[in-house]
Amino acid sequence: MIFLRRQLPLLITFVMGLVFAAQYYVPHPASEQLLTTVNKWIQIIGGFALVLGVTSLFHLHAVKIRRKEAGWGYSFVLYAGLLGTIAVGLWANGKEAVNGALTAFGWMYSYMMVPLQGTMFAILAFFIASAAYRSFRARSREAAVLLVAAVIVMMGRVPLGEYLVPISGDFSQWILNVLNTSVRRAILIGISLGAVALSLKIIFGIERAYLGGGKE
Amino acid sequence: MPFEMLLGAWVAAGLTLFIFTFLYKDNPLFKLAEHLYVGISVGYTIVKVYDTVIIRLLYEPMVKQGDWSLLVPLGIGMLMLARYFPKITWLSRIAFAFIVGVGSGLAIPRIISSYILKQVEDTVRPLVSLAAEGGPTFTYNLLDPASNLNALVLLIGVVSVLFYFFFSIEHKGPVRVAAHTGILFLMISFGAAFGYTVMARMSLLIGRLTDLIEFADPQYGRASLWLLLATVATLIVWSVRRGEQKEG
Amino acid sequence: MTFAERMLHIDRRIIFLVIGVCTLVPLLYPVGLAIKVSPEVRSVHDHIESLPEGSVFLLSLDFDPASKPELYPQAVALLRHAFQKNLRVIGMTLWVTGAGMADQVITQMARDLGKENGKDYVFLGWSPGVGSLIITMGQDLYKAFPSDYYNQPTKELAVLKGVQNLRDVNYVVSLAAGTAGIETWYVFGKDKYKFELGGGCTGVIAPGLYPLLRSGQINGLIGGLRGAAEYEVLIGKKGRAVAGMDAQSATHFAIIVLVILCNVFYLSIRASRGKADPR
Numbered sequence: 001m002i003f004l005r006r007q008l009p010l011l012i013t014f015v016m017g018l019v020f021a022a023q024y025y026v027p028h029p030a031s032e033q034l035l036t037t038v039n040k041w042i043q044i045i046g047g048f049a050l051v052l053g054v055t056s057l058f059h060l061h062a063v064k065i066r067r068k069e070a071g072w073g074y075s076f077v078l079y080a081g082l083l084g085t086i087a088v089g090l091w092a093n094g095k096e097a098v099n100g101a102l103t104a105f106g107w108m109y110s111y112m113m114v115p116l117q118g119t120m121f122a123i124l125a126f127f128i129a130s131a132a133y134r135s136f137r138a139r140s141r142e143a144a145v146l147l148v149a150a151v152i153v154m155m156g157r158v159p160l161g162e163y164l165v166p167i168s169g170d171f172s173q174w175i176l177n178v179l180n181t182s183v184r185r186a187i188l189i190g191i192s193l194g195a196v197a198l199s200l201k202i203i204f205g206i207e208r209a210y211l212g213g214g215k216e
Numbered sequence: 217m218p219f220e221m222l223l224g225a226w227v228a229a230g231l232t233l234f235i236f237t238f239l240y241k242d243n244p245l246f247k248l249a250e251h252l253y254v255g256i257s258v259g260y261t262i263v264k265v266y267d268t269v270i271i272r273l274l275y276e277p278m279v280k281q282g283d284w285s286l287l288v289p290l291g292i293g294m295l296m297l298a299r300y301f302p303k304i305t306w307l308s309r310i311a312f313a314f315i316v317g318v319g320s321g322l323a324i325p326r327i328i329s330s331y332i333l334k335q336v337e338d339t340v341r342p343l344v345s346l347a348a349e350g351g352p353t354f355t356y357n358l359l360d361p362a363s364n365l366n367a368l369v370l371l372i373g374v375v376s377v378l379f380y381f382f383f384s385i386e387h388k389g390p391v392r393v394a395a396h397t398g399i400l401f402l403m404i405s406f407g408a409a410f411g412y413t414v415m416a417r418m419s420l421l422i423g424r425l426t427d428l429i430e431f432a433d434p435q436y437g438r439a440s441l442w443l444l445l446a447t448v449a450t451l452i453v454w455s456v457r458r459g460e461q462k463e464g
Numbered sequence: 465m466t467f468a469e470r471m472l473h474i475d476r477r478i479i480f481l482v483i484g485v486c487t488l489v490p491l492l493y494p495v496g497l498a499i500k501v502s503p504e505v506r507s508v509h510d511h512i513e514s515l516p517e518g519s520v521f522l523l524s525l526d527f528d529p530a531s532k533p534e535l536y537p538q539a540v541a542l543l544r545h546a547f548q549k550n551l552r553v554i555g556m557t558l559w560v561t562g563a564g565m566a567d568q569v570i571t572q573m574a575r576d577l578g579k580e581n582g583k584d585y586v587f588l589g590w591s592p593g594v595g596s597l598i599i600t601m602g603q604d605l606y607k608a609f610p611s612d613y614y615n616q617p618t619k620e621l622a623v624l625k626g627v628q629n630l631r632d633v634n635y636v637v638s639l640a641a642g643t644a645g646i647e648t649w650y651v652f653g654k655d656k657y658k659f660e661l662g663g664g665c666t667g668v669i670a671p672g673l674y675p676l677l678r679s680g681q682i683n684g685l686i687g688g689l690r691g692a693a694e695y696e697v698l699i700g701k702k703g704r705a706v707a708g709m710d711a712q713s714a715t716h717f718a719i720i721v722l723v724i725l726c727n728v729f730y731l732s733i734r735a736s737r738g739k740a741d742p743r
Contacts, residue, residue, distance in 0.1 A: 016221065046594075095614070130479045175407075180370070370678075419712065
């Protein structure tokens with residue numbers, strides 16, 4: 001039983017990991033067929049994984065409503081939005097438009113979800129301005145370099161900046177294409193080496209956090 | 217103007233303004249909009265996943281085209297749901313092991329090829345051609361990212377930043393010089409990133425305000441303007457009531 | 465408190481008001497300054513311009529409503545260009561919450577330019593899996609998407625004639641707002657299936673994509689609303705992106721002034737403290 005609970009998952013990870021790492025280098029039609037079939041399966045299983053993430057949210061707010069904690073009215077609004085969207089969506093068979101005509105599901109998407117999500121992120125513009133004013137100070141030489149680079153790029157990427165100070169456009173292009181590229185390249189190489197190392201650790205069973213909890 | 221468009225304009229403008237009220241203070245209008253947003257996005261995701269995975273990827277191929285091999289991924293997917301039952305949680309590990317194993321295996325050679333080999337190749341190749349050609353053909357146009365001078369600057373940048381992040385050796389002597397150069401390059405890059413982030417956030421705000429201006433048109437019954445008045449009035453009433461409650 | 469200290473602790477709602485005014489006024493009273501086109505946006509445009517009629521163009525709208533103001537205008541401009549060039553357009557998305565928007569933009573642009581679903585374009589919609597989805601598309605498009613967004617079987621569609629997998633696609637452009645975007649299309653797609661890849665992205669992730677641009681892994685990059693405006697200038701049809709540029713200029717200058725002011729006040733406080741305590 002312990003084999004099934006503890007060793008089997010690690011064995012599956014090991015075998016699958018090695019098979020698909022090797023598959024990349026094997027051009028034989030059977031290997032390509034294996035790649036196609038298993039990736040198709042991963043798509044389907046990935047869909048189930050999405051469902052898991054959602055249910056913890058259900059639970060949290062259901063508890064709030066049941067216990068009538070402070071702000072439970074808002075949890076009720078959340079549930080109403082959730083169930084309303086599901087009901088409307090299933091009625092429209094998951095389609096936002098049928099033959100060019102907007103369904104109720106499409107209406108909810110266009111006139112409720114898009115403005116809500118869009119505005120949630122749009123108010124960040126105000127916070128970035130306020131944060132820049134309060135904390136973007138040239139406390140040291142490095143901070144001053146950061147500041148100057150930021151000002152040049154902000155000026156160079158807008159028509160007014162290029163009109164007033166034409167060189168700012170070229171300068172910001174140089175900063176992006178050469179200086180910024182070199183840094184991002186180094187970071188990309190570093191992160192990729194780390195990702196490869198982590199993947200190898202997972203395949204060889206050294207890293208097991210992905211298995212999650214549960215009784216051994 | 218079709219009724220659903222008119223109603224939609226009023227609802228969209230109203231919800232947009234409710235969220236903007238957060239800039240004044242956290243208040244019931246914002247909380248209402250915020251919770252509605254979470255509920256609707258999650259509901260939308262659930263509908264889409266159901267339609268795509270259950271209907272289009274499983275039901276139709278299996279029942280209408282007879283592709284019964286899809287029972288395997290269906291089975292593995294169901295194993296994942298065992299997470300909810302404490303006695304058989306261990307079954308879900310098999311599903312996770314499968315996904316993570318395949319994912320790691322697929323990722324390793326692809327990441328090595330795309331990010332490590334290709335990026336190093338592009339850093340080094342201009343210098344190899346420079347070494348082959350020699351002096352007189354050295355191009356130093358700063359505005360051309362492919363010029364030899366820029367290739368050298370790029371190499372210095374990549375190497376010095378890699379040196380900065382290499383903490384296994386002490387940053388002393390020549391390593392210290394390299395690491396400090398790396399920090400300067402990093403600061404310039406962060407400055408550029410900040411500039412672009414400002415650009416992005418402002419664009420998002422411009423987008424929302426463009427919509428609000430559109431909904432202030434007479435054909436929508438000047439939705440934005442009336443709702444702005446209503447929102448401000450509600451905020452004032454709420455502020456006053458809260459002030460009275462605090463004193464009382 | 466000195467004036468400088470008071471100014472540094474000013475109520476942040478005043479700053480919000482400044483930003484709000486700087487955004488609203490140029491939108492209501494635009495000036496229309498000239499927009500210079502950058503080489504990275506021009507590359508995408510020139511590549512589409514060079515594609516012969518009937519070439520297969522895949523546009524992956526990998527963003528959600530949060531990034532709509534930046535990427536929707538890019539999608540509009542690219543689709544207009546592609547439809548005008550009579551390319552066969554395949555639309556899809558890697559982001560589940562973006563499916564509705566992707567459907568909307570493709571249907572609308574197709575209607576405006578007189579294109580027919582199934583014959584001139586197809587919208588495949590969303591499917592889970594991201595990297596695995598791209599690999600499956602690279603192996604066999606019809607296994608990844610047995611039906612399109614409107615449940616029509618994809619095998620029978622005229623627009624997909626001769627397209628078995630991603631190797632048969634002439635140009636892929638991914639409009640990305642984050643992970644599950646351009647990098648994913650390269651790592652799981654172009655690396656093995658060797659199609660030409662271009663990108664459009666939000667301003668937040670743009671600087672991180674320059675290494676890919678410089679190494680030729682992507683052949684062009686349309687960055688943010690500014691990139692969309694440049695593309696609109698190139699195709700000669702100004703839209704929302706160009707209209708937003710004046711407000712963009714005003715807000716950027718507002719931030720520059722705020723940052724300079726903040727540093728002036730900060731340095732003056734430091735200088736006065738230095739005078740008071742000359743150690």
